[in-house]
Amino acid sequence: MSKVYKTLVTAADRFVPSKLRPLWEHEAGPKTIFFWAPAFKWSLVLAGLGDLNRPVESLSIPQSISLAATGIVWSRYSLVIIPKNYSLFAVNVFVAMTSLYQIGRAIKYQQSKKQEK
Known part of the structure; x- marks a missing residue:
């Protein structure tokens, strides 16, 4: 399950706008x-x-x-x-x-x- 999740996060990573990048990268963020x-x-x-x-x-x-x-x-x-x-x-x-x-x-x-x- 961890590999699947990491793959999804990596794929979604390309589509995150720069304005939302701090939330995306936050230590309590969606990752x-x-x-x-x-x-x-x-x-x-x-x-x-x-x-x-x-x-x-x-x-x-x-x-x-x-x-x-x-x-x-x-x-x-x-x-x-x-x-x-x-x-x-x-x-x-x-x-x-x-x-x-x-x-x-x-x-x-x-x-x-x-x-x-």
């Missing part, structure tokens, strides 16, 4: 996992945003707690590692925010059910 891991992690944020329309009674609090904790921990980690990875920081902040919002929705729903009884 590295530091770029692609956060890029694919945005799918978790999209899933979390999709869950905003989900019925509140079907939300999983333990799942939301684990996603929020993961987002918080990795947000911190992304600013400690070298190179600092602001893309990883941003995606994890959004993962944590969407999960914390879902936790708030679920807790509010559970409290309203208790008050009804």
Whole structure:
């Protein structure tokens, strides 16, 4: 897989405009996992945003707690590692925010059910 990736990067290297060359060559740029891991992690944020329309009674609090904790921990980690990875920081902040919002929705729903009884 590494040879295939290197071949693709080498082929794409010729087409990168000079203005985008600093981003392309950056130590956390598209040539590295530091770029692609956060890029694919945005799918978790999209899933979390999709869950905003989900019925509140079907939300999983333990799942939301684990996603929020993961987002918080990795947000911190992304600013400690070298190179600092602001893309990883941003995606994890959004993962944590969407999960914390879902936790708030679920807790509010559970409290309203208790008050009804």
